[in-house]
Amino acid sequence: MRHHHDTSLREPPKKKVTKEGVKRLLRLFSFIKPQRYTFFGGLFFLVLSSLVTLVFPMLMGDLLDSAQSKSLDKINRIGLTLMIIFVINAVFSFFRIYLFAIVTQKTLALLRQTTYSHLIKLPMAFFSSHRIGELNSRISADISLLQETFTTTIAQFIRQIITIVGGIVILTFISLQLTLFMLAIVPVIAIVARFFGTYIRKMSREAQTKVAESNTIVEETLQAIANVKAFANEAFEMLRYKRKTDEVIDISLKGAKWRGLFVSFIFLSMFGSIAGVIWYGVSLVNQGEGITTGGLFKFVLYTVFIAGSISGMADFYSQIQKAIGATENLMDILDEVPESIGENENPPTIDKLGTVRFKKVGFNYPGRKEVVVLKDISFEVSKGEKVALVGPSGAGKTTIGALLFRFYQPTGGEISIDSKPIDDYDLSELRSHMAIVPQEVILFGGTIKENIEYGKPGATDEEIRLAAEKANAWEFISGFPEGMNTIVGDRGIQLSGGQRQRIAIARAILRDPDILILDEATSSLDAESERLVQEALQVLMQNRTSIIIAHRLSTIRNADKIIVIDKGEVRETGTHEELLALEDGIYKNLNALQIDVFG
Numbered sequence: 001m002r003h004h005h006d007t008s009l010r011e012p013p014k015k016k017v018t019k020e021g022v023k024r025l026l027r028l029f030s031f032i033k034p035q036r037y038t039f040f041g042g043l044f045f046l047v048l049s050s051l052v053t054l055v056f057p058m059l060m061g062d063l064l065d066s067a068q069s070k071s072l073d074k075i076n077r078i079g080l081t082l083m084i085i086f087v088i089n090a091v092f093s094f095f096r097i098y099l100f101a102i103v104t105q106k107t108l109a110l111l112r113q114t115t116y117s118h119l120i121k122l123p124m125a126f127f128s129s130h131r132i133g134e135l136n137s138r139i140s141a142d143i144s145l146l147q148e149t150f151t152t153t154i155a156q157f158i159r160q161i162i163t164i165v166g167g168i169v170i171l172t173f174i175s176l177q178l179t180l181f182m183l184a185i186v187p188v189i190a191i192v193a194r195f196f197g198t199y200i201r202k203m204s205r206e207a208q209t210k211v212a213e214s215n216t217i218v219e220e221t222l223q224a225i226a227n228v229k230a231f232a233n234e235a236f237e238m239l240r241y242k243r244k245t246d247e248v249i250d251i252s253l254k255g256a257k258w259r260g261l262f263v264s265f266i267f268l269s270m271f272g273s274i275a276g277v278i279w280y281g282v283s284l285v286n287q288g289e290g291i292t293t294g295g296l297f298k299f300v301l302y303t304v305f306i307a308g309s310i311s312g313m314a315d316f317y318s319q320i321q322k323a324i325g326a327t328e329n330l331m332d333i334l335d336e337v338p339e340s341i342g343e344n345e346n347p348p349t350i351d352k353l354g355t356v357r358f359k360k361v362g363f364n365y366p367g368r369k370e371v372v373v374l375k376d377i378s379f380e381v382s383k384g385e386k387v388a389l390v391g392p393s394g395a396g397k398t399t400i401g402a403l404l405f406r407f408y409q410p411t412g413g414e415i416s417i418d419s420k421p422i423d424d425y426d427l428s429e430l431r432s433h434m435a436i437v438p439q440e441v442i443l444f445g446g447t448i449k450e451n452i453e454y455g456k457p458g459a460t461d462e463e464i465r466l467a468a469e470k471a472n473a474w475e476f477i478s479g480f481p482e483g484m485n486t487i488v489g490d491r492g493i494q495l496s497g498g499q500r501q502r503i504a505i506a507r508a509i510l511r512d513p514d515i516l517i518l519d520e521a522t523s524s525l526d527a528e529s530e531r532l533v534q535e536a537l538q539v540l541m542q543n544r545t546s547i548i549i550a551h552r553l554s555t556i557r558n559a560d561k562i563i564v565i566d567k568g569e570v571r572e573t574g575t576h577e578e579l580l581a582l583e584d585g586i587y588k589n590l591n592a593l594q595i596d597v598f599g
Ligand SMILES: Nc1ncnc2c1ncn2[C@@H]1O[C@H](COP(=O)(O)OP(=O)(O)OP(=O)(O)O)[C@@H](O)[C@H]1O
Pocket: 128, 365, 366, 367, 368, 373, 391, 392, 393, 394, 395, 396, 397, 398, 399, 400, 439
């Protein structure tokens, strides 16, 4: 599987306009494809309105020349035509903008939806090797950049091309000599403009990255706001944020300086060249070289149009480079392999899952390859058995649960359920038969009811209430004025740890899984609630395979089997009594210690 380091997102490489880059940008067009008719409609109006705009200087010149013709009729006719041109252009412009907006909005929505639905299907390995806040702000920054590209850049580019090509063609008809004179000046400006454009693009890209980095600080600290406050680290975080945002000022101002120079340069060269053209044109008129005053006026207007378009083109180039950078980030994410890809074509059908077996399983986290978390784990949990995993903190207990859920791939050995490797099963089918009450319960920001219902979307109110009762959660839920509709706050912070845990248990009960993993499920409960939840769990564990991870050994005395894990290996296996009988056993020692503490 391809793998990215965080650094690839923090410091996006400069994107040259390469064949590869353009190819990826073109891939973006597959997202526009469903809107192609609307797009061509918009394009049609765009071309029309650009062409009509080209007629405008022509008529203005004619109008000026007609001053000498003494025919009021002709003057009025040209004036009227001009008015009609303006109206037509107004109508065309409306449709162009509206149609392009449709294309842009629908394309971006599709892009957002595709990215999101791809993102949530990516394996856990992806998420543990990326900073989520950064990923999030990067994606939204990239998508808004593409929005700009679609709405304004492309349209402007087409407009500018038409103006430049059409304008020059018309100019040669007015005066070839003057056109050649003008063209001798403009390319010089264009080349210098390009040099500026490249530099400015680099600056704005750096600023963009810095903004993304400062957003990451906001997001991460707000998510862990209680930590920030508890450690009184507000000043530290403010300083950290201030530094980053100050860096944004530096970079942006440096960019602004160059942008300012760029604009000054364009103004200078534009007015300079226009003055030059007028000077040369006037001398041609003066010498009677077949050009009228009106013709000169037309010429100047066209030159202004063309010069504006050419300077806009430099901007287009830098916009395209930015868009390529943004597309590449998005495409990198879209190129990540989702976790269910390459699955068994004919997965075994699942009626009810039973026996879990770990055979010589080895594992290290993909983000930290040098640390072996599981060395050689072998154990079996027979159908309907309750097996406890115990061991010191960091021994790898939670990791074993994660492997069973196929959050990560083991680096060695095999995990099977009912004698079939877990990889053979259909991933979501497999997971739908399992449930976990995690060590750290994080709820969704909605209501209690929504959070319980997550175990079985579409469950009836009655089922949800029953599950809450069984988890011993009903009592505190009914104590809230809003009951089941109580909002739990961001990630569940408006509930206590024990309340959150019972909601997670209710969710698992509602799911009615074949295999249940309880990761320290009663760790945040007081003695009385723990007893009640234990009772609930005993009922819950009936008729299903259960793996209980516990620190408090009192809760697992009556497990069918206790597996002691230490340093990535299974050290002891047996019932409570058997393990206590082991001379100098780890379990025996742990037990003795805990009797002191909790006894
Ligand atoms: N996402 C991760 N990336 C890298 N290393 C990890 C990751 N999650 C856990 N680890 C490491 O793997 C080891 C085992 O962690 P695990 O969470 O399985 O321990 P545990 O037995 O559940 O501990 P505890 O009793 O404290 O919950 C630890 O050393 C931990 O630092």
